[in-house]
Amino acid sequence: MVSDPGDGAGRAPLQGRRVVVTGADGFIGSHLAQRLLAEGCEVTALCLYTSDGTHGWLDALGEDERAAMDLRLGDVRDPGFVRDLVDGCDLVLHLAALIAIPYSYLAPRSFVETNVLGTQNVLEAVRATGARMINTSTSEVYGTPDEVPITEAHPLKGQSPYSASKIAADMLCEAYARSFEVEVATLRPFNTFGPRQSLRAVIPTVLAQLLAGTSRLHLGSLSPRRDFTFVDDTVEGFVRAATVGLEPGEVVQLGTGTSVSIGELVDVCQRVVGVEAEVTTDEERVRPAASEVEVLRSDPTRASERLGWQPRVSLEDGLAATAAWLRERELSATTATRYHR
Numbered sequence: 001m002v003s004d005p006g007d008g009a010g011r012a013p014l015q016g017r018r019v020v021v022t023g024a025d026g027f028i029g030s031h032l033a034q035r036l037l038a039e040g041c042e043v044t045a046l047c048l049y050t051s052d053g054t055h056g057w058l059d060a061l062g063e064d065e066r067a068a069m070d071l072r073l074g075d076v077r078d079p080g081f082v083r084d085l086v087d088g089c090d091l092v093l094h095l096a097a098l099i100a101i102p103y104s105y106l107a108p109r110s111f112v113e114t115n116v117l118g119t120q121n122v123l124e125a126v127r128a129t130g131a132r133m134i135n136t137s138t139s140e141v142y143g144t145p146d147e148v149p150i151t152e153a154h155p156l157k158g159q160s161p162y163s164a165s166k167i168a169a170d171m172l173c174e175a176y177a178r179s180f181e182v183e184v185a186t187l188r189p190f191n192t193f194g195p196r197q198s199l200r201a202v203i204p205t206v207l208a209q210l211l212a213g214t215s216r217l218h219l220g221s222l223s224p225r226r227d228f229t230f231v232d233d234t235v236e237g238f239v240r241a242a243t244v245g246l247e248p249g250e251v252v253q254l255g256t257g258t259s260v261s262i263g264e265l266v267d268v269c270q271r272v273v274g275v276e277a278e279v280t281t282d283e284e285r286v287r288p289a290a291s292e293v294e295v296l297r298s299d300p301t302r303a304s305e306r307l308g309w310q311p312r313v314s315l316e317d318g319l320a321a322t323a324a325w326l327r328e329r330e331l332s333a334t335t336a337t338r339y340h341r
């Protein structure tokens, strides 16, 4: 049983736990690292090494928070580095990945190296040390589903190199749980949105263009339907998975159980921001036809039963919070146009 029930003495269950977050420099990982710190964890935050020595979104935190974390620069593709990183920790929350589907068409091998071999490096490290691990999957592993809502039992389809790499990583986790009794479970978020998300993702793209006062929105296809979860809810799912018992090899989806089309989403964004614009389909943003995933909608039953998890933030409130964050960043029209692709 992958469980962490706390010490029964009224301490928060995560208090004092030594937790490694990979991908802590990124959108979801940075929110998660902050939340774990607030829960009293000793957080080791892995940020991808780049020559400028920056720590992604963790550089936007206050001095106190940054000082309270053990910030590490490195790369999940390096097995020796990952083994040292994991040494002495109780739990690894593995979020590091290449995530951009369009880039996965251009450089598929790099997705295998980071998402598949990187995950195997983490699995080997926790196998050696006995630490628990939560792997991060994605709803993209289902491809265009046979039926909705999608349950965890739905077949997996490699519809893009990104989804194929995440399927391989998920299967390695399942295999390591079965073969080596590694205590690894997988969380499978559906689309997550909120402050710090890349402006290449659809919600920041729409909001940034609207806030920049554009009269014409440049988007990809408007028909695909997605199940959007606000980042605080996704993070809550990780915290619950870290504190509630999950079986080795178990998979739990994090999604709201509702979906909106991109066209409908644009309407809600326009209402939230109070700006209207015409929509133009940008061919560069449209996926190859056989690679497009038309609908993703989660059946949230298992998350509710196994984690007691339910999303709390409505689409409208999450969009308002994301728009407020974008406003704070005072995006210029030029920047928004540069990022719309």
Ligand SMILES: NC(=O)c1ccc[n+]([C@@H]2O[C@H](COP(=O)([O-])OP(=O)(O)OC[C@H]3O[C@@H](n4cnc5c(N)ncnc54)[C@H](O)[C@@H]3O)[C@@H](O)[C@H]2O)c1
Residues within 6 Å of the ligand: 022, 023, 024, 025, 026, 027, 028, 029, 046, 047, 048, 049, 056, 074, 075, 076, 077, 094, 095, 096, 097, 098, 099, 114, 118, 136, 137, 138, 139, 188, 189, 190, 191, 192, 193, 198
């Ligand atoms: N954002 C979503 O809607 C969504 C939905 C489902 C699943 N996910 C999954 O959640 C995780 C986090 O995604 P995100 O949206 O925060 O993306 P993100 O790109 O903001 O974060 C991923 C982080 O991984 C780091 N990284 C990349 N290659 C690395 C390497 N070789 N070594 C170490 N670090 C490396 C990057 O620097 C980046 O900060 C990913 O595993 C992704 O597949 C995201």
